Amino acid sequence: MYTFKEIIGNEKILNSFKKSIQNNKISHAYILDGKEKTGKTLIAKSFAKLLLCENSGLEPCLTCTSCISFDTDNNPDFFFIDTEKKSIGVDDIREKVIKNIETKPFKYKYKVFIIKNAQNMTIQAQNAILKTIEEPPSFAIFIFLTKNYNSFLPTILSRCILFKIKPLSPALIENYLINKGINSNIARFYSAYSRGSIGKALEIAYSENFITFRQDIIQDIERLENLNQHNITEIYNIVNKYENMKDSINEILNIYLLTYRDSLIYKQTNNTKSIIQKDIENHIKKIANNPSKKLINNIDFILKAKLNLEQNSNFNMTIECLLLDIKGDKIWLK
Ligand SMILES: [Zn+2]
Structure with a gap:
């Protein structure tokens, strides 16, 4: 379930998201940078869900039509771009982003686009998306997930708010696993072995x-x-x-x-x-x-x-x- 309550650590990022909602100062483009399985998708989807939630609050309400359709992958104003391909080309961007940005949101306040593995966008793809980020329609919000923000063009970087996801402390992961019912003898090993990546820790634990x-x-x-x-x-x-x-x-x-x-x-x-x-x-x-x-x-x-x-x-x-x-x-x- 996508909600801030599920996220451990990363308080700074979550607080910043909440603040931007409170002050009505939401940026049109964000970059979440972090190693593999550090929770980028969970954080980004929780924020997207909150942006689309029909009840104003600092957590997705989980009960409105938007939240419910989000959890069943049916929210018409949410776009999750995750291609299996090694590179994200200009055609992918045209097909999955630009075409969808031409029309207003179907039902909710925003149209939120998350682009996973955005470090794989070709230069042409980045240039194509740049035009949209430069003059975005008021309803458009982009969240780029990347393992290496240096792969972005400086012109894209300068228009995005960059958040770096840091590895979590071993103690935080260990406690989290113990709370999930993992034997404490082995929780410490999983935590050390995952090297700060909560996704990795959960993957091996189960x-x-x-x-x-x-x-x-x-x-x-x-x-x-x-x-x-x-x-x-x-x-x-x-x-x-x-x-x-x-x-x-x-x-x-x-x-x-x-x-x-x-x-x-x-x-x-x-x-x-x-x-x-x-x-x-x-x-x-x-x-x-x-x-x-x-x-x-x-x-x-x-x-x-x-x-x-x-x-x-x-x-x-x-x-x-x-x-x-x-x-x-x-x-x-x-
Ligand atoms: Zn809701």
Whole structure:
């Protein structure tokens, strides 16, 4: 349900929206910038719903015809542009925006357009929309959702109000998950793992697949830890396995990272209070038998591998070096 009450954190943005409604100073164009799954759509849709709500208030009333039709995707004055395509071209803008802006709202005060992944708009598409933003009809409101506001033309940026959505604090996400009924031992892990993204936290918290996936990766770490120093074949087996899971490599390495981080913390504090993955405490304690320096080095190796992959280094070589490094062989990534 789209309403401000569902949104955690981001108070500054919500207050600013409320203020603009209170003072009747609504801008014609907004940009919500933030990483993937940080709540951009929820925030934008809640604001759109409030703008279209028939009862004046600072929250969508949820009971008027507009609010009800909004929730069933039938509000005639709301346009959500979310194309599957890699780029949003000028034809998409003409078809989905410009054509609809020529006529007045069907029923409500505004026509609200949300454009998702607006960073994918081509320069031509941006120029096409620019004309509308420069001289918008009084009823038109645009909300651009983007992962990178730098991809906008300066002329568009200068006409929009820009809000940057920041990652949420781990404690905020952890509490939110616990309130949703997630076991507190695991809520902390989900929160750390999601790195401030509420959408990511919810996605993994309710995903059966993720639980199995994580167990599998933790078993790999165990396997690696128990390996005889020079069992290269086993290392290659894991490399080949990850090659087939390439799309999830970031998730895989995050699990490695949290596991060595937990082990280091346990080693240094000798208690489990600050461990994130409380559900695999015994495993963490076992890995903590490594010297502190080794645990610190492993964390460095993982971070370095992540960086190399981001810079498009050879996948197999990077992972192979990482696993050999974790095993203790001195092979440095270039
Ligand atoms: Zn309403």
